[in-house]
Amino acid sequence: MVKIKAMAHGLLLPLLAGSIFLTVNPSAASAATADPKAGDPCKAADLGKRYPFVKSAVTEPTITHFKGYYITDGSTGSQSVTMSTQTVITVEVGNSSQISSGFSIGTLFKVEAFVSRTVRKATATTNAESQTITWNFLKPGYYGLYQGTNKVTGVYGSLNCGRVDLGGGRYTTRWIERPGGTYTTFSTIEEGAVRCEDKVPANSIMSKAQKVLGCTGTPAQAAPRPPAPKPPTNQTAAQPPGFTCLAGYYRIATPDRLLFWWNANGTDEFRLHSWANNARVQWQVCQGPTTNGMVEHVFLTRQSKKCLTLRASDAPTESAPFYEEKCRTVDDGQRFYVYDDVPGTNLVGIQNKMTGFMIGQERVTDNETMRQYSLGKPDGTGTYVLEPVP
Structure with missing residues (x-):
């Protein structure tokens, strides 16, 4: 159990997620500004290069820890409340959660620019343990105490330099779009307490906490993680069939x-x-x-x-x-x-x-x-x- 001090009701306190291991390549951000676009010309020296780009992004307020808590008359003031884990988010690019290479980090820098929001760009996982929050309750009522973040998911692609047939016996080299994969990351962790009668911004972490509290219906369930790819078989042949x-x-x-x-x-x-x-x-x-x-x-x-x-x-x-x-x-x-x-x-x-x-x-x-x-x-x-x- 991890104890965390918080401010009075109404203030949000940013908090770093647990289990964070930084492996950021500082050159990735500066290099990203010079990345090419599909269709741009390239030269022979670019044939062995590869660049990421973001095709789509979905930002979803997500509650990572939560506890419904009653405050009665005479019991207001500072109280410590233990929240249970609701969702664990892991940063992933493709099928890997180890963000240790230039392409993976470069992809997440592209995501950050795409959504105009700071996101994790390193190996990271939100805390899977229960969390204790100390909150100063000023009024009686039914509260939802929470920690949450904005989960960002989407699809990325990659660019490679290759030959393009222009017709009529003419050729050139251009940056061409190649398959990529899916990614997951998250933004700054927030924590707080909210009641059903509180006015909060739509599509915010606080409004998501109200839904978990039951104010406006049941919360959406987290999407299941896709199954891991099957490993290749060990059949052997001097020349693979089909080649x-x-x-x-x-x-x-x-x-x-x-x-x-x-x-x-x-x-x-x-x-x-x-x-x-x-x-x-x-x-x-x-x-x-x-x-x-x-x-x-x-x-x-x-x-x-x-x-x-x-x-x-x-x-x-x-x-x-x-x-x-x-x-x-x-x-x-x-x-x-x-x-x-x-x-x-x-x-x-x-x-x-x-x-x-x-x-x-x-x-x-x-x-x-x-x-x-x-x-x-x-x-x-x-x-x-x-x-x-x-």
């Missing part, structure tokens, strides 16, 4: 073609290394179904016939590495979208289907591990050459 491999082999290199992807020294990680006459640097590129307007790709190494893989346990982790593993019939961690430059350049950006993160590396130097980045690499080093082995 057709392009002729020959390909290499993936930095734009200057000085460093290439391969798993040197017998490791399972993929790293940047200089060219060598070795099957490790050669890839089979296979194309499969179209999902949300983009063709799915799998990448198999020539040496091991294993697939480029983001492990499910690493999915929410910023800068998690990629590995080679046996190709699975169903595993979005082994599926990728390829964003092309205009014809003739072979420049691409590569995005993992499971997470939406882009492939990049910390530095462009020998022995650097290939990793995933939610926003891609801001310096343009997430752009690569994908070309047939000569």
Whole structure:
């Protein structure tokens, strides 16, 4: 039980929610002002980048803790009242409540601007424990003591740079809208006491507390949480069914073609290394179904016939590495979208289907591990050459 001191009736006291762990990236807010819009032009250095944008937002006053309480003649004055938990709100972006990456934080900064209201932009959950509030009751009556906040939910999307066919043999690169997901966050916690006869603003936390008190009907029930996605199966195959491999082999290199992807020294990680006459640097590129307007790709190494893989346990982790593993019939961690430059350049950006993160590396130097980045690499080093082995 947590005891909290409050002011006299009629004053609202802002209160931080419990279980708050701050991981805010301070650069996300400033970067958000320069974000592109769908249809804007982009260049080759943008192929490995990704930006969030907000498509919709719904703000709903929500009571997190509540207690109906009678004050009779002669019992006014300061009293401590324990409120029970009504609703627990957790900040989420997509299917993750761990707000630790640039894309997730950037999405919540966009939400804040969209709704013109301060919202949580870090890992946070409203307090699930009962709360004790000390209130100075000035008049007898039936009170609803509450803590509450404005819950904000909606849908976000993402922007990626990719090739657009203008017709007549003409191409360009533009920012194109790609699927995103849903988000949940909440604003500042408020607490107070309210009676049915009190005049309060419509669609406010106080008016919601009056409904819970029974003044104007029963309160709306919280929407059920959607079920968690099912994990991928572990069926294996050298080439996933439904995929057709392009002729020959390909290499993936930095734009200057000085460093290439391969798993040197017998490791399972993929790293940047200089060219060598070795099957490790050669890839089979296979194309499969179209999902949300983009063709799915799998990448198999020539040496091991294993697939480029983001492990499910690493999915929410910023800068998690990629590995080679046996190709699975169903595993979005082994599926990728390829964003092309205009014809003739072979420049691409590569995005993992499971997470939406882009492939990049910390530095462009020998022995650097290939990793995933939610926003891609801001310096343009997430752009690569994908070309047939000569």
